Amino acid sequence: MSDLQRTSLFELHQSLGAKMVPFAGYEMPVQYPLGVMKEHLHTRSAAGLFDVSHMGQVILRAKSGSVGDAALALETIVPMNILGLGEGRQRYAFFTNDQGGILDDLMVANKGDHLFLVVNAACKDADIAHMTASLSDTCDVIPVSGRSLLAVQGPASEAAVSQLMSAAADMKFMDVAELEWSGQTLWLSRSGYTGEDGFEISVPDDIAVDFAKALLDLEEVEAIGLGARDSLRLEAGLCLYGSDIDTQTSPVEASLTWAIQKARRAGGEREGGFPGADRILNEFSAGAKRRRVGLRPEGRAPMRGGTPLFVGDTQVGEVTSGGFGPSVEGPVAMGYVDSQYAETGVELTGEVRGKRHPVRVADLPFVAANFKR
Amino acid sequence: MKYTEDHEWLRVDGDVVVVGITEHASTSLGDVVFVELPEAETQVAKGDEIVVIESVKAASDISAPVDGEIVEVNDALADNPGLVNEDPLGAAWFFKMKVEDMSQLDGLMDEDAYEQMIG
Known part of the structure; x- marks a missing residue:
């Protein structure tokens, strides 16, 4: 792994007993001794600290x-x-x-x-x-160079972060602020990638380890790896770039129309004027051929990315990411299906190891968002 | 106890073996969330992939360690796959099989050899 980059927290991850894996050109913690399942559940019930300095x-x-x-x-x-x-x-x-x-x-x-x-x-x-x-x-x-990026996620995030910077408690979902810690300026946003309340915090590299340790010293905070980050974002219905969205998926297909504000849509003050506007604005009115949907496999077998989806003998789509949802206590997935099947409750089958298993189109997210509005 | 290179353990009881996975395997798999077992009373050949274990990370297979007939499977794993992490050497056995040719067991590792393999 010699050609991989390391974040400022690399030694801290090692000292915490993390299992390190290559990810996007970095050596990153996939899990700590707690394990993916407990890390996931801890984040949903208290607070988790994530190193996202590779971003x-x-x-x-x-x-x-x-x-x-x-x-x-x-x-x-x-x-x-x-x-x-x-x-x-x-x-x-x-x-x-x-x-x-x-x-x-x-x-x-x-x-x-x-x-x-x-x-x-x-x-x-x-x-x-x-x-x-x-x-x-x-x-x-x-x-930006010389800055690490940490995320604190979970219902106890406010309690944790505000012990280090009291003004963090005044921030609402999607607010950003600059706050002082240890004589330096941290850049905070109240957001994240888990469906929980939380913060993403840009920290100068030279105090990143101290800041992470100050958080981990708090009773409610545990270090969380990439494994739980993936199951948390999947339950929250959030896209993973490269799996659920890519250069081949349009925003309408990806069910991301909510992210395109009225000002940029047909009839808006600054309609269009972005790459691919013709297709995207047309799909707003004409619809897309396929849509990203949530999927709930019946039974316990996870349906992972690449699982083909069928109605009868006709393939109508494919899972783009899937696994086990520890909070849902069952398998969860998302993927693309032909638009006529993109309705909650539609029954499909997914082929896993040569066998077809029932799977239902489901609402996203799988767990209710827990943001501080 | 005998061991395979695929991190299975075999407990021999007459001409029947009980098969599970080692603690080392269960730890490296991570939290197990699903186990698919073979049907009882089926004939299997050494190397056939007859059990699927899904952990939070990925799916992996368990092969039949020898030729023989599956005589019993551990249905408790269907409802409680987490047993594979909690008690891999005991409650989380996968299946029992009647061995066709006991000499096939001779090629398997003993505990010392297995410990050496996993280092």
């Missing part, structure tokens, strides 16, 4: 100095209303391509005089190249 942190700053100009520039490559994103607020977004597919999904925050973006680890180099090529006339695209 890309990027600053987008308009050469004019106006955050509005940065927002308008970014709107040329994402179908979101970024201009309408208030200072101190964050929003889910994705980069689209000319075919209306998704290049990556990301978080965008308005930090007053610039935009702060968090992008997926596996896509970050391509995202930065794409932004640089598309936005350099008007903006500086600045990859």
